[in-house]
Amino acid sequence: MPDPRYPSLYQINTRVWLTGLSRALGRRATLDDIPDAELGRLAEKGFDWVWLLSVWQTGPAAQAISRANPGWRREFEETLPDLEDEDIAGSGFAIQGYAVHRDLGGAAALARLRQRLQQHGLKLMLDFVPNHMAPDHPWIDEHPDYFVAGSEDDLARSPQNWCRLQTKSGPRVLAYGRDPYFDGWPDTLQLDYGRPELQQAMIAELERIAGQCDGVRCDMAMLVLPDVFERTWGIRADLFWPKATEAVRRTHPEFRFMAEVYWDLEWTLLLQGFDYAYDKRLYDRLREGHARPVREHFCAGPDYQEKMARFLENHDEPRAAATFAAEMHEAAALITFLSPGLRFFHQGQFEGRRKRISPHLVRTPAEAVDARLQRFYDRLLAVLRRPAVRDGQWQLLECVPAWDGNGSWDCFVAFAFEGQAGERLLVAVNYAPHRSQCYLRLPFADLGDGPWRLKDLIGDAAYEREGSELQARGLYLDEPPWRAQVFSLTRREG
Incomplete structure (x- = not known):
């Protein structure tokens, strides 16, 4: 079924959702335990897409780093004052392999869930993380040259960005995955997009993912753009996204790509094959609270406007209820979700949750529902279901x-x-x-x-x-x- 002109997407933290179900069931829940009634409720609210965050296999190496990192642990304790090690599964973006996590029920459970989603008219979006892998990914031994390598001098000069890792071919100094403006993520290793064989391997991963869902949200998609990659690593790289999106669409012509993108590179990625790009600029202008920059933001042409993914919160941003005062929240929501493009909502947003849940965690604290905000969102979603607003x-x-x-x-x-x-x-x-x-x-x-x-x-x-x-x-x-x-x-x- 084709998307409406302005579709709606609901992001769910899969591991947090299943932790809650596990407690209710008294046993470990898998994707098969997600109630059909919940899927029907999402469809009735008017959603077209469900994005399941963190379904891929993660491993013990990244989990151990997440549990031991003192800065991260302080953040986790602010979210969960009763934090236990079992609450820290490791980041869902430190991927050990693009196979559905065994604790979630594996590929067969995801296929059954996707079929149930389709019966409700819902499409499935999953994660693709182009920039890095977990430190215990099989490629570390099988294809160590797929990763950005450094020297002992690099490690001594910038230990926050490099590590020494033992591989089957001996010890190597490898780079942590990183954004050029911040220190590296120590639970990841940086992929080398200067190597054509790595690019082909990542395209093959995308093609396998495309057989299991209807679209992907591409994490920090701008980091593998040739100019950004060279500026970060001093390594020249060929264009990746046009080849990747074209390869996937040869087999799956209706497959959708959504880019997490910053630094005013939205249009660059749209031209390279993406269907939607994060509209962080609108979000920032709404937070600043001045109408004119917000209004001027909508002067761009419809070919740009209709490809923006508009949001007030997601797993990376602070909760909207904690960011905007009540009346300002409602005003910002109407502007965000009654503009053209993809309407992108986050689990807990409608209830007024105030605690952001790190993607390292699998449990959320108990929070009271904001009844006023919930009523507002019920009315807003009813508006979004109107034909004029969808098409x-x-x-x-x-x-x-x-x-x-x-x-x-x-x-x-x-x-x-x-x-x-x-x-x-x-x-x-x-x-x-x-x-x-x-x-x-x-x-x-x-x-x-x-x-x-x-x-x-x-x-x-x-x-x-x-x-x-x-x-x-x-x-x-x-x-x-x-x-x-x-x-x-x-x-x-x-």
């Missing part, structure tokens, strides 16, 4: 001063959706900590004479306005701080 025409709206000298018009961000069946929605947000006024220019040429009804689908307000006034001047808004509204616009008959 309609989106556009940014112009806001103009309500009167001369009133600059608060600049605090509004507004959109419109129009569906094929004539459904019309207006999204209006006063993204400011003070009351603001404006006239909102409407893009509809047929408002004419007669009354129109505006019903807020997020709140309870309802208004009637004359079509001729809406046509001539626009919709007048006078809104308190952070007010976010979604109006259905319908002609009142009689």
Whole structure:
């Protein structure tokens, strides 16, 4: 089944989910134990994709590093004051092999879960980590040249970025996987994209993954771009992503690629075969709390806008409920998820969870549900299920001063959706900590004479306005701080 124009994705921490199920069942749960009712509930909420985080095999080497690292352990204890070693499984991104973890039930259990997802109209997304592998990956012995090698001088000069590892061919100094702006991740080893044989091996891994799911989220996808890789390691590399995405789509033409990407390299990766790219820039602008940069962000063309993955939190970012005050959270959510592109939600977001769960952990602390926030998200998800919002025409709206000298018009961000069946929605947000006024220019040429009804689908307000006034001047808004509204616009008959 093809995706809608603007699909929705729900990210689940697989190991945390199964830990909760294990406690309820009194035994170790696998993917087969995920209740069918839960999958149906996700479909009913309007999701098209489920991203299962951390399903691949991890090993004892990375786990031991995670448990022993004092900085990480302090972070884990802040999340879980009653932390035990069993809670630390090792990072799901320190992959020992692209096989479904044996504790999750293996490949057969994933295949059965994928079939159940398909029965509910849901597609499955999994992880692909191009930059590095775990230190006990079989390639360490079988293909040690696949990894970036260094010297004893490198190790002495930068021990935070290099390690000495014993392999079947003898001891080697190898690089930790890293981002050029930070120290290395000591539970990983850096792959060498300057080697064509490594690139082919990673393409083969992707092709095997593509037989088990419908799409992949590619971790730190920009790190293997040739210029980034050379800047980090001084090693020249050929382009990887165009070859990889083309190879997968020869066998799986509908397969989807989503890039975790930063540093304004979104368009670069979209041109190299990705379907979606993280919109971290929008997230950062929303956190800053100023409307104009947010509004200007939406001036890019539709070919860019519709390929953005919009989020308010994920496993890397702090929880939205801990980042945004309540009213600001709702305003930011309406802007994020009622813009074009992929709507990307995170497990625990709807309930207002405040504790970020590290991908090293397999347990979450008990937290109270924020009932107000949950009601808000229930209403927002109902809006997102509307045909006009899933498949309609989106556009940014112009806001103009309500009167001369009133600059608060600049605090509004507004959109419109129009569906094929004539459904019309207006999204209006006063993204400011003070009351603001404006006239909102409407893009509809047929408002004419007669009354129109505006019903807020997020709140309870309802208004009637004359079509001729809406046509001539626009919709007048006078809104308190952070007010976010979604109006259905319908002609009142009689």
